[in-house]
Amino acid sequence: EASTVMRNLLSLFDLSTAEMESIFSIAADLKAKLAKGIREPLLQGQVMGLLFEKQSLRTRVSFETGMAQLGGSSLFLGEDVGWGKREAPQDFGRVISQYLDVIVCRAKSHEKVVELATHCTCSIINGLTDLFHPCQALADLMTVQESFGKLKGLKIAYIGDGNNVSRSLALACAKMGAEFMIASPKGYELDQPFLVRVDQACPDAVVQQTNDPFEAVDGAVAVYTDVWASMGQEAEQAKREVDFADFQVNKKLMDAAAQEAIFLHCLPAKRGQEVTDEVMDCPTSRIVEQAGNRMHAQKGVLVWLANQNG
Numbered sequence: 001e002a003s004t005v006m007r008n009l010l011s012l013f014d015l016s017t018a019e020m021e022s023i024f025s026i027a028a029d030l031k032a033k034l035a036k037g038i039r040e041p042l043l044q045g046q047v048m049g050l051l052f053e054k055q056s057l058r059t060r061v062s063f064e065t066g067m068a069q070l071g072g073s074s075l076f077l078g079e080d081v082g083w084g085k086r087e088a089p090q091d092f093g094r095v096i097s098q099y100l101d102v103i104v105c106r107a108k109s110h111e112k113v114v115e116l117a118t119h120c121t122c123s124i125i126n127g128l129t130d131l132f133h134p135c136q137a138l139a140d141l142m143t144v145q146e147s148f149g150k151l152k153g154l155k156i157a158y159i160g161d162g163n164n165v166s167r168s169l170a171l172a173c174a175k176m177g178a179e180f181m182i183a184s185p186k187g188y189e190l191d192q193p194f195l196v197r198v199d200q201a202c203p204d205a206v207v208q209q210t211n212d213p214f215e216a217v218d219g220a221v222a223v224y225t226d227v228w229a230s231m232g233q234e235a236e237q238a239k240r241e242v243d244f245a246d247f248q249v250n251k252k253l254m255d256a257a258a259q260e261a262i263f264l265h266c267l268p269a270k271r272g273q274e275v276t277d278e279v280m281d282c283p284t285s286r287i288v289e290q291a292g293n294r295m296h297a298q299k300g301v302l303v304w305l306a307n308q309n310g
């Protein structure tokens with residue numbers, strides 16, 4: 001009789017603003033409790049599987065430690081389970097989801113995660129695909145919220161590639177009422193179909209694009225960047241270094257942002273390329289706290305999903 005429709009987090013399009021707020025609130029509560037040494041076993045006995053096709057430090061370790069703190073356990077499943085290779089997706093998905101309560105996927109193709117979700121009877125969380133990185137954006141906005149006590153009306157600037165990280169950040173800002181402006185080189189902007197979808201989901205949102213980094217950072221309280229070539233784009237590295245040359249976040253660009261502006265980066269960074277050492281290590285850089293918040297935000301997601309799925 002129980003509903004078999006499981007909630008997933010494939011992208012932030014899966015969450016309403018109120019649902020995102022619930023996740024932030026659970027995350028903040030669990031973070032405050034952990035700081036006092038309290039680890040409530042809210043997910044005791046639950047098992048999370050991690051299906052990863054790409055390298056990871058933050059996503060893998062923060063999900064595994066977060067789950068352990070909640071009293072659950074996790075299985076890291078690399079290439080050897082043969083996802084998409086050894087057997088048909090419907091066989092793989094129906095079998096693996098009998099064993100697990102939740103699956104975190106890191107995949108080359110977003111479509112592959114969407115397809116897995118159609119065959120699974122447990123929740124699927126996107127731990128990064130070519131299109132989206134929703135858990136990153138939740139940690140990003142949690143960090144901005146902690147720095148300024150609010151999100152609504154704040155301007156967040158993203159300098160660089162219209163990629164998985166900027167797409168999720170744009171959508172997260174749109175849902176939470178923060179203003180978002182991305183500055184990308186010509187040819188690397190966010191795609192129009194995505195922007196139309198954001199506009200349909202969040203008609204009041206302010207999501208803007210420019211090719212001028214100084215226009216993007218003007219009035220921004222957070223300046224964000226990511227690598228110029230993402231995992232899987234290694235062959236384009238040299239060309240991108242030329243195309244993105246004017247899009248480095250350095251002191252001059254930070255000085256053009258709001259006086260109190262913080263610096264954010266999803267990490268890993270290529271120091272000296274998209275960002276200078278000086279900015280990475282400056283007093284207003286929040287990169288370490290931001291990476292720390294991956295764990296807290298994802299604990300919020302895990303507990304929230306478990307509550308939805310009853």
Ligand code: CP
Binds near residue numbers: 056058060136267268
């Ligand atoms: N930011 C992020 O997702 O880091 P990892 O690739 O190390 O998981």
Ligand code: NVA
Binds near residue numbers: 164229
């Ligand atoms: N855009 C980067 C983010 C890594 C966390 C990538 O996809 O490689």
